[in-house]
Amino acid sequence: MTTAPASRPLVARTVPLSGAAVAELGGLLDLLPREQAAAWVRGGQGLVGWGEAARIETGGPERFADAAAAWADLNRHAVVRDEVNLPGTGPVAFGSFAFSDASAAGGVLVVPEVVVGCRDGVWWVTTIGLGSVPRSVRPAPADGPQPPRGVAFSPGAQAPDEWAHTVAAAIDRITAGEVEKVVLARDVIATAQAPVDPRALLRRLAADYPGCWTFTVDGLLGATPEMLVRLERGLVTSRVLAGTIRRSDDPAREADDLRLAASLARSSKDLEEHEYAVRSVAEALAPFCATTNVPESPFVLHLANVMHLATEISGVLRDSGSTSLDLAARLHPSAAVCGTPTKAAADLIDELERMDRDRYAGPVGWMDADGDGEWGIALRCARIDADDDRRLRLFAGCGIVAGSDPAAELAESEAKLLPMRMALD
Numbered sequence: 001m002t003t004a005p006a007s008r009p010l011v012a013r014t015v016p017l018s019g020a021a022v023a024e025l026g027g028l029l030d031l032l033p034r035e036q037a038a039a040w041v042r043g044g045q046g047l048v049g050w051g052e053a054a055r056i057e058t059g060g061p062e063r064f065a066d067a068a069a070a071w072a073d074l075n076r077h078a079v080v081r082d083e084v085n086l087p088g089t090g091p092v093a094f095g096s097f098a099f100s101d102a103s104a105a106g107g108v109l110v111v112p113e114v115v116v117g118c119r120d121g122v123w124w125v126t127t128i129g130l131g132s133v134p135r136s137v138r139p140a141p142a143d144g145p146q147p148p149r150g151v152a153f154s155p156g157a158q159a160p161d162e163w164a165h166t167v168a169a170a171i172d173r174i175t176a177g178e179v180e181k182v183v184l185a186r187d188v189i190a191t192a193q194a195p196v197d198p199r200a201l202l203r204r205l206a207a208d209y210p211g212c213w214t215f216t217v218d219g220l221l222g223a224t225p226e227m228l229v230r231l232e233r234g235l236v237t238s239r240v241l242a243g244t245i246r247r248s249d250d251p252a253r254e255a256d257d258l259r260l261a262a263s264l265a266r267s268s269k270d271l272e273e274h275e276y277a278v279r280s281v282a283e284a285l286a287p288f289c290a291t292t293n294v295p296e297s298p299f300v301l302h303l304a305n306v307m308h309l310a311t312e313i314s315g316v317l318r319d320s321g322s323t324s325l326d327l328a329a330r331l332h333p334s335a336a337v338c339g340t341p342t343k344a345a346a347d348l349i350d351e352l353e354r355m356d357r358d359r360y361a362g363p364v365g366w367m368d369a370d371g372d373g374e375w376g377i378a379l380r381c382a383r384i385d386a387d388d389d390r391r392l393r394l395f396a397g398c399g400i401v402a403g404s405d406p407a408a409e410l411a412e413s414e415a416k417l418l419p420m421r422m423a424l425d
């Protein structure tokens with residue numbers, strides 16, 4: 001199913017924001033109103049948007065292709081005046097897609113009525129209308145959000161010890177030769193005493209995880225460290241993560257961190273897990289790229305809660321007709337969230353997880369009219385219940401290989417849930 005408002009043209013205008021206007025703004029996230037907010041922000045830069053000029057909803061195995069086609073169609077007839085001309089100026093769609101072809105969560109592209117962007121000190125505002133010239137807007141800080149109140153956590157599809165047994169079952173299936181790696185996830189339900197204002201969570205996530213991409217699209221919000229694919233004027237980049245170690249709880253932890261980072265970089269179990277993920281991305285990108293660069297060994301990425309093995313892959317696009325969403329569709333699901341071989345791992349996930357991942361572990365991000373954009377993997381995130389905004393589903397998953405230990409994976413999943421738990425605290 002695709003719903004796209006086809007008959008009326010998109011009308012978009014981008015203008016730069018002057019230094020004096022920017023001085024009054026605060027940060028990008030401070031501009032968001034409570035309703036219909038979208039964001040993709042890292043280290044103070046990125047895009048935020050609000051309102052809904054157009055919405056494209058898709059579902060099933062063709063959810064990416066249908067969304068890309070509907071977005072291209074909207075832009076074919078668009079009337080655009082862009083005075084800034086950078087990736088992310090002109091009409092922009094924020095998007096989020098389900099992990100699984102079978103999920104009712106499908107996919108969505110939301111075209112906000114107002115988008116404010118910041119990149120390398122350049123600020124702009126884009127106003128977008130459907131079938132009419134949009135009113136010009138002077139962005140201003142919104143009211144401060146109330147922090148969440150009285151949040152209680154309860155198990156989702158599987159209680160923690162049950163999930164550890166599931167991990168043990170997965171290890172048996174790996175040992176039996178069914179798959180080489182499978183990523184198993186679990187969910188946790190958070191229930192607050194009052195409706196949760198997503199902006200409070202976004203601000204907390206951005207402050208605690210400045211090196212991650214803090215996002216919200218259509219009720220999904222989080223701070224992901226993993227970039228599935230970025231396309232910018234023909235340059236393709238991807239940051240692959242797999243292989244994790246928890247950081248120590250000790251505040252004076254620098255010496256500890258060095259020791260942990262060194263043990264992660266030497267861990268054959270984590271290096272194996274990482275290698276599957278890198279290979280899946282490199283192989284999927286190769287047909288699209290004239291050249292690619294895949295570093296031989298990973299580096300260790302330090303986050304506030306965990307450290308990951310990380311590899312930055314880059315390439316030059318061969319065919320200028322491919323959009324960032326086309327690339328994301330081809331890369332999804334990578335072995336960082338599914339496993340190896342892909343189909344057998346996806347079947348095992350269906351069988352063992354006993355839940356719908358919804359939009360967790362699917363691509364989330366934005367795209368402009370040229371097809372440039374950034375699509376992260378929706379990790380360290382939660383989805384607000386559309387029917388009850390006091391309720392959220394939190395997700396975390398772990399790559400399982402033959403050498404995995406169920407108790408250690410359970411502890412790792414707790415560490416990955418921490419960003420959202422703390423944001424709800």
Ligand SMILES: C=C(O[C@H]1C=CC=C(C(=O)O)[C@@H]1O)C(=O)O
Pocket residue numbers: 183185226241242243244308335336337379380395396397398399400416
């Ligand atoms: C599936 C998740 O993380 C992936 C990304 C980084 C490290 C991972 C790991 O070490 O298992 C996972 O592959 C998650 O955070 O829910």
